[in-house]
Amino acid sequence: xxxxxxxxxxxxxxxxxxxxxxLEPQATGAEHAxxxxxxxRRDMGKLVFxxxxxxxxxxxxxxxxxxxxxxxxxxxxxxxxxxxxxxTKRGEPSLAVSELxxxxxxxxxxxxxxxxxxxxxxxxxxxxxxxxxxxxxxRDFLVRSELVAAIRRFLDARGFVEVETPxxxxxxxxxxxxPFVTHSNELDADLYLRIADELYLKRLIVGGLExxxxxxxxxxxxxxSYKHQPEFTMLEWYEAYADYEDAMTLIEELLRVVxxxxxxxxxxxxxxxxxxxxxxxxxxxxxxxxEAEGVWTRDANDLRKxxxxxxxxxxxxxxxxxxxxxxxSHLVEPKLIxxxxxxxxxxxxxPLARLKEGEEGIVERFxxxxxxxxxxxxxxxxxxxxxxxxxxxxxxAEDPDYVEALSYGMPPTxxxxxxxxxxxxxxxxxxxxxDVILFPTLRPTE
RNA sequence: GGGCCGUUAGCUCAGCUGGUAGAGCAGGGGACUCUUAAUCCCAAGGUCGCAGGUUCGAUCCCUGCACGGCCCA
Numbered sequence: 001x002x003x004x005x006x007x008x009x010x011x012x013x014x015x016x017x018x019x020x021x022x023l024e025p026q027a028t029g030a031e032h033a034x035x036x037x038x039x040x041r042r043d044m045g046k047l048v049f050x051x052x053x054x055x056x057x058x059x060x061x062x063x064x065x066x067x068x069x070x071x072x073x074x075x076x077x078x079x080x081x082x083x084x085x086x087x088t089k090r091g092e093p094s095l096a097v098s099e100l101x102x103x104x105x106x107x108x109x110x111x112x113x114x115x116x117x118x119x120x121x122x123x124x125x126x127x128x129x130x131x132x133x134x135x136x137x138x139r140d141f142l143v144r145s146e147l148v149a150a151i152r153r154f155l156d157a158r159g160f161v162e163v164e165t166p167x168x169x170x171x172x173x174x175x176x177x178x179p180f181v182t183h184s185n186e187l188d189a190d191l192y193l194r195i196a197d198e199l200y201l202k203r204l205i206v207g208g209l210e211x212x213x214x215x216x217x218x219x220x221x222x223x224x225s226y227k228h229q230p231e232f233t234m235l236e237w238y239e240a241y242a243d244y245e246d247a248m249t250l251i252e253e254l255l256r257v258v259x260x261x262x263x264x265x266x267x268x269x270x271x272x273x274x275x276x277x278x279x280x281x282x283x284x285x286x287x288x289x290x291e292a293e294g295v296w297t298r299d300a301n302d303l304r305k306x307x308x309x310x311x312x313x314x315x316x317x318x319x320x321x322x323x324x325x326x327x328x329s330h331l332v333e334p335k336l337i338x339x340x341x342x343x344x345x346x347x348x349x350x351p352l353a354r355l356k357e358g359e360e361g362i363v364e365r366f367x368x369x370x371x372x373x374x375x376x377x378x379x380x381x382x383x384x385x386x387x388x389x390x391x392x393x394x395x396x397a398e399d400p401d402y403v404e405a406l407s408y409g410m411p412p413t414x415x416x417x418x419x420x421x422x423x424x425x426x427x428x429x430x431x432x433x434x435d436v437i438l439f440p441t442l443r444p445t446e
Numbered sequence: 447g448g449g450c451c452g453u454u455a456g457c458u459c460a461g462c463u464g465g466u467a468g469a470g471c472a473g474g475g476g477a478c479u480c481u482u483a484a485u486c487c488c489a490a491g492g493u494c495g496c497a498g499g500u501u502c503g504a505u506c507c508c509u510g511c512a513c514g515g516c517c518c519a
Binding site for chain 1: 453456457458470471472473477478479480481482483484485512513514515516517518519
């Protein structure tokens with residue numbers, strides 16, 4: 001049996017429901033067309049109640065099979081209906097159906113509409129079922145979409161231009177991470193999936209675009225956890241003629257605005273705690289934070305001893321910088337529940353950041369945290385090509401093409417990264433990053 | 447990579463320190479003109495993740511594997 005190829009002139013269920021709300025019981029209102037999925041059916045003989053769901057909401061349908069020439073509708077069918085807004089004797093806003101068209105037939109039984117789909121593996125592998133029967137899932141992914149839209153509005157309104165830079169890169173950089181490697185047959189060359197956008201975006205600053213941003217999928221061939229996925233989404237922006245203090249101000253404002261636009265409130269609940277994005281956030285220096293934990297020292301051996309005393313396994317840490325990073329992530333980060341900026345990092349951890357005037361070995365860099373997670377990283381960009389080349393050399397790396405770009409002169413610039421997935425976790429109150437990524441990476445079956 | 451836990455009907459879950467499995471919802475048939483997790487009646491639905499082992503006998507005990515979850519690295 002052929003079904004219609006289109007169903008024109010439908011309205012959103014939420015709008016029609018709102019109209020029906022205003023009616024007196026058993027009164028009827030205007031004629032409307034609605035379409036969606038049948039998620040409930042209550043047969044009363046000559047009268048049948050259906051629940052119709054679309055993206056905007058749910059409404060009850062009142063159908064009389066005798067007047068419709070039968071009602072061959074199963075749970076899960078996609079239908080289009082026409083009828084009048086009404087309210088039942090019991091006061092339920094409804095649509096009295098005068099015409100019903102089957103638009104798509106369900107061929108398998110719908111999962112339990114009361115319990116939803118609970119099994120984590122099913123929810124991730126068959127996200128369509130999760131979205132279909134779990135209203136919260138639908139809602140949370142719409143929050144994520146609204147979040148990204150709000151970020152674009154915010155930056156567009158401030159003169160940033162959205163750009164696209166390569167995902168396939170001959171040389172990866174901009175972060176310390178293991179890349180995915182692929183191969184171009186035509187070029188007969190290995191290419192890397194980007195781990196960050198940074199070095200390309202800064203080339204655009206050299207090129208005079210002044211304020212750029214990219215919302216990108218980045219890829220890191222590393223561990224998977226509640227806050228890590230191999231494929232994740234990051235915002236990076238670069239603003240010429242600004243420094244990291246300007247970036248602090250801007251990210252505070254951005255998070256306040258977009259949180260409000262995506263959720264209706266600048267405060268969210270995550271892991272049982274309210275997190276409030278209203279400025280001003282707490283700010284403390286990284287060194288101060290480590291001192292407060294009693295583990296700040298420039299000496300690697302002392303630092304290692306301090307961490308081991310706190311029963312932190314430092315076996316995998318080779319350098320002082322790695323030990324500092326370990327101390328930060330284990331002792332400090334979990335305590336940063338309210339939005340907090342940690343600023344002024346040792347240069348050893350920050351090869352792309354600009355040195356702070358008058359402070360030995362410190363760069364103008366900050367990371368910001370909320371809910372016990374790092375949300376992002378920012379700094380005044382190092383724009384001296386010779387110093388950049390020397391920093392690369394210290395790491396045992398090089399990127400002559402990038403250094404050459406800097407040698408044409410990059411204005412003083414502030415750059416910032418923001419983890420969209422983690423922010424989405426905070427805004428939706430989800431405990432795991434898999435719950436805010438539509439199709440998270442899982443081990444293949446078979 | 448390591449430790450612990452899980453995997454039973456399409457979905458959500460029971461299953462007694464071993465005797466070849468049950469319920470609700472969905473799906474099928476029927477009753478009902480105000481239900482909303484509708485209700486009621488009938489019938490049906492299973493490679494108990496996979497492969498071995500122990501045993502007269504394994505969903506249950508043991509081993510390995512697969513996938514997932516939590517924690518650790």
